[in-house]
Amino acid sequence: xxxxxAPVRDGKIIDGKAFAADLRAKVGRLAAQFEAQARRKAGLxxxxxxxxxxxxxxxxxxxxxxxxxxxxxxxxxxxxxxDEADLLxxxxxxxVDPAVDGILVQLPLPRHLDEQKVIAxxxxxxxxxxxxVTNAGxxxxxxxxxxxxxxxxxxxxxKDRLGSLSGLEAVVIGRSNIVGKPMAQLLLAESxxxxxxxxxxxxxxxxxxxxxxxxxxxxxPEMVKADWVKPGATVIDVGxxxxxxxxxxxxxxxxxxxxxxxxxxxSAITPVPGGVGPMTIAVxxxxxxxxxxxxxxxxxxxxxx
Ligand code: NAD
Numbered sequence: 001x002x003x004x005x006a007p008v009r010d011g012k013i014i015d016g017k018a019f020a021a022d023l024r025a026k027v028g029r030l031a032a033q034f035e036a037q038a039r040r041k042a043g044l045x046x047x048x049x050x051x052x053x054x055x056x057x058x059x060x061x062x063x064x065x066x067x068x069x070x071x072x073x074x075x076x077x078x079x080x081x082x083d084e085a086d087l088l089x090x091x092x093x094x095x096v097d098p099a100v101d102g103i104l105v106q107l108p109l110p111r112h113l114d115e116q117k118v119i120a121x122x123x124x125x126x127x128x129x130x131x132x133v134t135n136a137g138x139x140x141x142x143x144x145x146x147x148x149x150x151x152x153x154x155x156x157x158x159k160d161r162l163g164s165l166s167g168l169e170a171v172v173i174g175r176s177n178i179v180g181k182p183m184a185q186l187l188l189a190e191s192x193x194x195x196x197x198x199x200x201x202x203x204x205x206x207x208x209x210x211x212x213x214x215x216x217x218x219x220x221p222e223m224v225k226a227d228w229v230k231p232g233a234t235v236i237d238v239g240x241x242x243x244x245x246x247x248x249x250x251x252x253x254x255x256x257x258x259x260x261x262x263x264x265x266x267s268a269i270t271p272v273p274g275g276v277g278p279m280t281i282a283v284x285x286x287x288x289x290x291x292x293x294x295x296x297x298x299x300x301x302x303x304x305x
Pocket of ligand 1: 150173174175176177178179180197198199200201204217218219220238239240241276277278280
C-alpha cells in the first residue's frame, strides 16, 4: 500500500538533521567564544554502566559530537556489576570537578542500581539531561532550568516551522518523564491547549483528531494512522522502533507514525530517521554550553542559542 501513495512534498518534511547541524555549528562557535573567555573548554561527562549495545552507540555518538563542537568529553565506563555507592561517589566527584559543566548518566542502568537515586545525586546545575526533580519542577513553574533534550528539540522544530504556537491544540501521546510530560509542559508554556494521551486514553484516534500539533512518543511502530490526523496538522514523531526490513535478515527504523500515509494529510511532519533523532544530541550540546557559561559566571545572551 505504501508504494501507491504520492511522494511527500519536500516542503512538508521537517528536516531535523539540517536543523540539528545548524544548531551544532552555532554551539561550536559559542564554545570557541567560551574557551577564549573562560580559558578552558566547556566539558561534558558521560557515565555508562554496563555494556548495553544501544547505550554504547549513544555514548560513542555523544562523545564524538562533543569533541566536534570544540568541547571536552569525559567518558566514564563502569562494569555492569558496579556498586551503587561507587557510582554515586563518581557522580559526586563530577559535581565538584571544575572541568565538568554537564553530567549525563546514560539510562537505562542495570537493575540493581536505583535510577532515581542516581539522578537525584547529579547537581541540578550540571543536569544537562534535565531529569533531576529540581529541573522538572523549574519547568513546571516556569523558572529557567535544564529541559530534557528530546522534547526541547521537538519544540525548537515546531517553533521554527509554525512561529507562534499560542492557542493551538496540541496532543502529546505518551507521558514519560523524559519525553511526554516535559513536552506537554513546554507546549503549555507556549500557550497551547495541551492534552496528554497515554495507554489508558479512551478513543485515542478521536483525541488525536482535534490536534493542530501531534507529538507521538509511544514506542509503537507506525501506530498513528492517517485518519487520526486532522488535515493540515503538524506531526512530530519521537518514536524510534526497529522493525524487520524488506530484505530478509535486515532491520529498518520506523517512528510511531505511519509516515507514508500521515504525510498525505499533515501539513508538516518529521521523518524517522532524520527528524527528532538528530536533535537530541544537538540540544545536549546546547544545554552543556549553557551550563558552562553559568558555571563560569559568564553572560550568555538569552537569545544567543
Ligand atoms: P516510555 O515507554 O517511557 O513511554 C511510552 C508512553 O507511551 C507511556 O507513557 C505510555 O502511557 C504510552 N503508551 C504506550 N502504549 C500506548 C498506546 N497504545 N496508546 C497510547 N499511549 C501509549 O517511552 P519514552 O522513553 O517516552 O519513548 C517513547 C518513544 O520515543 C520510544 O520509541 C523511544 O525510543 C523514542 N525516543 C526517542 C528519542 C530521540 O532521541 N528521538 C529520545 C527518547 C525516546
